Amino acid sequence: MSEEIKMKQAAHFADYEKSKLCCNPDHIKTEDFSVFYGDFEAVKKVTCGFPKGLVTAMIGPSGCGKSTLLRSINRMNDLIPRCRAKGKMVFADEDIYRQDIDVVSLRMRVGMVFQKPNVFPKSIYDNIAYGPRLQGIRKRIELDELVETSLNQAAIWDEVKDRLTSNALGMSGGQQQRLCLARALAVKPEILLMDEPTSALDPKATAKIEDLIAQLREQYTLIIVTHNMQQAARVSDLTAFMYEGTLVEFGKTKEIFTRPKKKQTEDYITGRFG
């Protein structure tokens, strides 16, 4: 990690502090946060905060570490052997990388939709009810209601309401992705991490998901990874641009897309590379 990058980041952080939307405190926050796969540093000393109730979009070229950073927010990287994190990640006044943290309850509060749809080989109903059941909800009526609202929220209820008992693997890729979204929502998390949630969807379903994001905005803190610039511009309040593991620029979406401060950001947004 060179001095130069460090300085850049410090400067950037100051910018961010100034530009921060005054009314929303940070819901989750990183300080000098790095992630390593073995010796390879996939995320390099990132310092930023994701304000409560807002939508943050993460953009950047492929392989720049967006998924890695996103997955480390609810410690999904723990599952990868040889993957370790350095620095701080603060959520609810606690560093979630402390030894004694309860990862299970952290993951219930920070939900996630993965880049590739990963439905269970169970019925659609059981997929959605999996999270609530974990939380101890057993009553059929309650579960039914949760399943219906979650599927409705994820804009897929109409398509699956007649076959809730059939296997989820029988659905199309786009449907599976929305099912994963519904499944994450059924747990009622505070923060929802979405890794390219619309990459497998047709324009209509994409629009539905974007509407949903707008709706969820108030109740949840949303962090979305996307390769679609228009989407980032449409749905997010804040945008983070990452490049080769570093956070290059972080600020209000409007500003990033109209007057980016960094040359790299401008080049990426205007499609000159990446």
Next chain:
Amino acid sequence: MNLKTRKLLDRSFSGMGLVAIAVMAMALVVILAPIIGKGAGAFIFRGTIEHRKVMFNCWNRGNPDQMAEEIAQTDAARQPIYELISTFEAELKEMARTDRKPYKQPLRDLKKAVAGLLGPTPGARTPVLMRQQYGATRKDRADIKLDEILYTEEWDYSNPDAMGVLVKTPRAEQFAGTSLEPLFRTLEKNIDAMLQTHLTFYWQFLIDTSKDSHIFGGIGPEVLGTLYLTLGAMLFAIPMGVIAAIYLCEYAKEGRVISFIRTCISTLAGVPSIVFGLFGLAFFLNTIHISDSKSVLAGSLTLALLVLPTVIRSSEEAILAVPRAYKEAAMSLGAGKWHTVLTVILPAALPGILTGVVISMGRAAGETAPIIFTAAVSVGRPLLPLQTLSQPTPALPWNIYNLCTEHEAVDEIRHVQFGMVFTLIAIVLLLNTVAIIMRARISKKLRG
């Protein structure tokens, strides 16, 4: 590589595959056909009145009135034979001593041969051994016994350079010119009336206990013992194996210790089964005294150890084959490790685990060496479930071996041996079929 060679290669590969499958199928037919053909003989055969007598006397099967009638008919048909013999005996008494002598031994032999076919002479004292209380119960045996009456057999070793030759001479020659001579023709002519053979379907062979060391009756205790041993072994091996596999895949940190344990498991899979048998004897019976004598429990534990490596290995493969995405999904929803294993990983791995179970079950059912010292006896009663904790049992693999090597009248019970082999294979196939159907069901449910 051009298109032509590629096509040629494709074709030759599929051709080779077909040949391999054809060879397999042929081997299967060559092996199974005689087993089924001969084994079926234990269940379906031409049974004589003697068979029905055994059934009636030992298991109370059959209609008493009809039995009495049949017995009366056959006795009537046999009467001339016994009359001829007693007439001849009376004549002998009248003869001079020197005239009488040459007939003495042949007559004794003849009477013995007749008893082999028809059972003891009416009115004579009942013999002690059950096998002497009844005549030939099966048509195939009856034919052989009849042959023994009609002919005497002698080995001719007169030419020292060649192998001995079997010489058959009609017994009638020994009694030429006496009043006994017509006996042989009468016997041959009326044999059907004397035995009343019917086509018999003796399915109770599967559940009957054996009488007089397998000469009569069925193989019920052996079948039950095999089931006890197999299921008992699985009862221990499946939970232990699956839990070990879960630990190895999900909990253990890769390292020296784990790779050492893996090596041990592979080695265990290659240990000869007789060694397991001796270990079972030395450990379960002699060291921890799990039961006072050999017992089904000790045998099951030994068999469980034998199949454990297979179960662990296949479960491990199955668990590793579960996509990591499932695990991630469960974890991201807030499931703990144990919960993830129970609700997501195990259900998805179940078909693979069952494959291992199928293989192990076949092995446990058929293994002989591990149960010789720990569980098997040659003759015994069927056990109640609780008795398995302390008592030994007959079991098919051991009894097949035992009948072949140690039975005093092997020729009499060939059909029992074939029946046992057939039944053992049928049991293994049946257990496998059940597991395969279960696996298909589960896979279908998983695939949607």
